[in-house]
Amino acid sequence: MAIVPKSRPVRALLKAMAFANLAAFVFITPSHAQSLPGLAQGMSQEMRGIWIETGVREAERKAILGRIGAAQQAMRQIFGGLYATPQWHICASPACDQNNNMTSRAMTYGVFLITMSSKAVADPTTYVHELTHAQMASAMPLSLGGASRLPAWFDEGIATLASKSVGYPAQSTACAAEKGKPLPKNREEFQAFSRQSGGAGPVYTRSACAVNDWLAGRPLRAARDHLAKVGQLP
Structure with a gap:
């Protein structure tokens, strides 16, 4: 799941925080308050x-770092480069989740x-x-209002x-089952459609199918290239 900052002041603040290496605080609109992260408690x-819960066993830490490395390599293969390298805050226990206000997976x-x-x-x-969300976000200039230019269905799809x-x-039958159902424009709609569908899976499916239709046989990198050139999708 991704949160795309909506306003120019918010994006300016995020940019300043990134330069200061303090990207752990992100100020979003009030409707996203429950998802605000902590300070790597x-x-x-x-x-x-890369910040990992203190006390995690060495083997698990190495596995986590391996998953991050594999995800970065996947971005190079899919998009032709690693365009964003965000910080990672990673919990391995429910107590850590609670201490860092991680209410989502x-x-x-x-x-x-x-x-x-x-x-x-x-x-x-x-x-x-x-990490795919971060690569897509990197294609939008900070001066642009991201939420309306990269709808949730395309980002999640x-x-x-x-x-x-x-x-x-x-x-192929998965797309047929979701065809014609509404696509979420924002996070609130994504959550609402997920509740209506009995879970997020069907909403991810219809979003992925819609992106596949837009791509029309082109590789995934075509979507990021289009976003970087035109400034919005679809």
């Missing part, structure tokens, strides 16, 4: 920009920060999914296709 910096805050809860820490596809995560339409 109870985490240790493993390497530049994972969340991406533009190009600045990815938070990974204990629910997703062992899932390689989530790392790719969230391309991340689902890139990662083959929950909702990936592995069978």
Whole structure:
């Protein structure tokens, strides 16, 4: 899941924080308040920009770093380069989730920060999914109002296709089942449609299918290239 800052002042603040290496605080509109991250509480910096819950066993830390590295390599293969290297705040226990206000499995805050809860820490596809959001966000100039230029269905759809995560339409019948259903323009609609569908999976599926239709056989990188050139999708 991704949060795209909506206003110019918000984006300016994020940019300033990134330069100061303090991207752990991201100020979004009030409707997103429940998803605001903390300041890497109870985490240790493993390497530049990567914070993992303190006390995690060495083997698990190495596995987490491996998943991040694999996700970065996937971005190079999919998009032709690694255009965004956000900070990572990673929890491995429910207590860490609570201390860092991680109420979602994972969340991406533009190009600045990815938070990974204990629910997703062992899932390689989530790392790719969230890092895809950051690559797409990097294609939009900070002066642009992102939420209206990259609708939630496209952002979530391309991340689902890139990662083959929950909702990936592995069978052609999956798209047929979701065809004609409404596509979420923003995070609120995504959550509402998920409740109506009994879970987020079908909404990810219809979003991925819609992006596939837009691509019309082109590679995924065509979407980011279009966003960088035109400034909006679809």
